[in-house]
């Protein structure tokens with residue numbers, strides 16, 4: 115039996131933990147999820163992950179020793195070298211030695227990183243950024259996540275904080291409060307939450323017949339509804355799309371001027387708007403990016419969906435443990 119030839123990728127979210135067992139080449143052997151037990155500040159999570167992996171390996175007549183490494187992503191501030199979580203609010207971890215705990219449970223080397231960084235790495239390895247050594251990944255979901263890939267590696271910064279593009283200040287004075295404690299962050303206007311908030315303002319001010327009709331009908335609005343209504347020519351929805359994409363284009367244009375990515379990958383729920391989103395974003399981006407950068411940077415919609423995190427986590431374990439087993 116070949117030893118240490120598989121990788122595990124784990125993506126810890128606030129409600130579910132996604133797990134995968136993969137070959138070194140990144141083909142899925144198993145992919146599943148378990149609920150996140152946030153009781154006692156996430157104390158049980160490493161044990162739950164270990165038990166889930168152990169069970170699934172047993173179904174292949176394998177044990178932990180078949181794993182070269184385990185990569186783990188979580189939403190929070192994580193020191194990459196040690197896998198120490200400073201804070202992951204949705205999980206409950208604070209000053210939590212994640213890699214050490216999961217390593218103790220499994221006896222396998224564990225490498226942890228921020229989930230948005232790993233989603234970016236996943237897209238670089240197997241998705242829309244495939245083969246691009248310099249990549250900026252933006253996840254437009256409940257918040258705005260970011261991952262920066264520079265010369266084939268995750269850009270970490272001094273404390274693992276690099277890539278927090280959701281908290282670029284977009285509205286310097288005033289602006290809405292952000293979860294981070296500041297106001298006017300990019301994610302207050304360009305996330306799904308931000309877009310819906312702006313859309314609801316239009317509804318309440320009687321500035322969008324299309325959105326009002328949808329809201330009256332269904333009692334809810336999504337970012338995709340806003341893009342769809344804008345496409346139909348609803349002036350209020352168009353204004354929301356313009357505002358959200360103006361701020362995103364400004365932020366991403368300036369980032370591109372600093373980082374010179376080959377490709378910018380847009381993911382998350384809002385990216386379901388696809389070409390409608392890229393067209394407006396591109397127009398604003400082109401205004402703020404240097405001419406050569408505007409001419410040569412490509413935009414792609416993320417391809418991996420919910421698999422990006424576990425693939426990126428497996429990629430991290432593969433990078434850290436060396437590409438080929440002896």
Ligand SMILES: [Zn+2]
Pocket residue numbers: 280281292293294295296299
């Ligand atoms: Zn913020």
